[in-house]
Amino acid sequence: MxxxxxxxxxxxxxxxxxxxxxxxxxxxxxxxxxxxxxxxxxxxxxxxxxxxxxxxxxxxxxxxxxxxxAIYLPDYFIGRARTADGLLGDPVNLALRGSSGQIHQAMRAAGWTRADEVTLGTGWRIVTSTLTGRSYAAAPVSPLLLFGRQQDFAYQQEVAGSPSRRHHVRFWKCPPGWLLPGGFAVDWLAAGTYDRSVGLSLFTGQITHKIDQDVDIERDHILDTVTAAAPAAQVELLRNFSTGYHSRNGGGDRIETDGDLPVVDLSGLPPTATSELAVEPEADxxxxxxxxxxxxxxxxxxxxxxxxxxxxxxVPDSPTIGVPPPITxxxxxxxxxxxxxxxxxxxxxxxxxxxxxxxxxxxxxxxxxxxxxxxxxxxxxxxxxxxxxxxxxxxxxxxxxxxxxxxxxxxxxxxxxxxxxxxxxxxxxx
Structure with a gap:
């Protein structure tokens, strides 16, 4: 054979x-x-x-x-993240240059809190916090996929101590040598949106956060807080990077954007204690x-x-003393x-x-x-x-x-x- x-x-x-x-x-x-x-x-x-x-x-x-x-959506970069179910998720509305340590330094200085990873414990905590209205400043965000993998890390700002309303942004490290359409080299891509409430997904019926449809407002909020906290950061705007559009994200929420993509250069920030700010290694x-x-x-x-x-x-049902039961x-x-x-x-x-x-x-x-x-x-x-x-x-x-x-x-x-x-x-x- x-x-x-x-x-x-x-x-x-x-x-x-x-x-x-x-x-x-x-x-x-x-x-x-x-x-x-x-x-x-x-x-x-x-x-x-x-x-x-x-x-x-x-x-x-x-x-x-x-x-x-998997049949009808392309498996290449189109300016949108994808949900774990394969649906189109939030739009990519930020790009960055610099190391992970410099991003952590800038985000923390701007008053952002790094989101916890999604686990059974953190998932249960965000459910109880939402139901009781208790603050959870590091509440996890749902995983979105870009380059075939979920975000490397995420940051958020809780609003009025309520985990149901928050600013949040996810970051993905770009593959080595990867270029944006048009030939622009960046190190990171990010997707920032604002959670306005908790509701049901239009496409699956799952309990999820509902986002504000004008994602450009959240993009500009992230830019304003980061550049105010890190004056050395430089911003270059790629106008009409993607055609301005009205669409829906993976939860069925309406989204609209002008299609501009800011590129934030953090490489000029001073070195930091990378041992404290570095991204934890992935599990591979x-x-x-x-x-x-x-x-x-x-x-x-x-x-x-x-x-x-x-x-x-x-074990016999009713053993007789001294007489083993017959075995068939x-x-x-x-x-x-x-x-x-x-x-x-x-x-x-x-x-x-x-x-x-x-x-x-x-x-x-x-x-x-x-x-x-x-x-x-x-x-x-x-x-x-x-x-x-x-x-x-x-x-x-x-x-x-x-x-x-x-x-x-x-x-x-x-x-x-x-x-x-x-x-x-x-x-x-x-």
Whole structure:
């Protein structure tokens, strides 16, 4: 049998990932429909309508947008950032020259606060702060993508102590040798907007900040504060850099701009203590994303469930003193299956945590099989999916598929594989 070349193996993996990604989006939409169907009943099942909104807004619609925008949106610089769902986000309305330390120095001197990174803890804190009206000066901003990656850092100014209203600006480091259209060389690009309130996204229904539509006012506010605090900064204006337009951002908010792009040169600022102001090094995809942790947790719990069933078989129901219970052939086979499935799932969980792509693909494949079997049974009427049958099991399979077919999960596996090939070894966990 001919050996599979690395190129063929990579092509096969790309094809499988594309299938898992698309199938995951279709499965999420189907799961949302099943929950909606179960929730249209009098009494407590009506509470499932909240779960339907969560599934539709945070799982199904984002994945569908991601699939469609990969088809019709160009993958090159057009003066707009993109959301994690692939939608066009805020306009790029600032460019900068200088080091990261000089940007940090200028922004802090101008009275801006660096935004925290998005984590479970900071996400929960901004929710509670918004609901209670408490100040959170370093509240995180949602990730937007430029050059295929999210912002390197962001700064903000809270207004009247309310986390729902704030000035904020995201910064992206330009790739080496990259030039703006027209041949202008800059080191950083930025997108500044003003959050006026909290509401629902027009395109996904997610809870998000709503921005003021005149983004030029925010651009000028950033310029005024920075140049006032750093007189050595020089500003060059690229007029009509992009055609002035009216549009919407990824949350559906209207935006309008004159298309001018200020270029702020901070390279003349005096040197700073870069150890205090430098950007923290990125994880290079080697820290485990929550999607991978979730998939591994489900696999581990499934493995423990099989081992628990094995223990139930090994412990007799009503043992007779001094007389061991007879063991049938069926019990021996069942014990072997439970032991094998338990160990296999625990092995998959461990392999997934260490970035083994084969484990991710196997778990995605097993989730696809489970979803297809459930769909066929439901369509044929042999096993209707409902709250009292296997809706929870179907939901777990869909969630695992969505998690492990996501871009963070793929990037993590690719980064760990690259590190192993380069001989750098396995870094510590998150």
């Amino acid at each position: 001919a050996e599979v070349s690395p190129r063929q193996r990579n092509r096969l993996l790309i094809t499988l990932d594309l299938f898992f990604f698309v199938f995951g989006g279709v499965s999420a939409a189907w799961l949302a429909y099943l929950v909606l169907q179960a929730g249209i009943s009098p009494g407590w099942p009506m509470l499932l309508m909240v779960l339907f909104w969560v599934l539709a807004a945070y799982l199904a619609l984002p994945r569908i947008h991601r699939i469609l925008t 995809g080697v820290h485990r994303p929550p999607q991978v942790v979730f998939g591994a947790l489900v696999a581990a719990l499934l493995g423990l469930e099989y081992l628990g069933l094995l223990l139930l078989l090994l 052939g069926v019990e021996i086979v069942a014990e072997g299956v439970f032991a094998a499935m338990g160990l296999v799932n625990l092995l998959l969980a461990l392999a997934l945590l260490t970035g083994r792509d084969w484990a991710r693909v196997l778990l995605c494949g097993s989730s696809v099989v489970s979803i297809v079997v459930a769909w066929v049974g439901n369509a044929a009427g042999t096993e209707r999916i409902s709250l009292s049958t296997n809706l929870a099991a179907v939901a777990v399979s869909v969630l695992v598929l969505l998690a492990l077919s996501s871009e963070p999960a793929r990037t993590y596996a690719e980064a760990r594989r690259s590190r192993r090939k380069s001989g750098k070894g396995s870094p510590a966990g998150p």
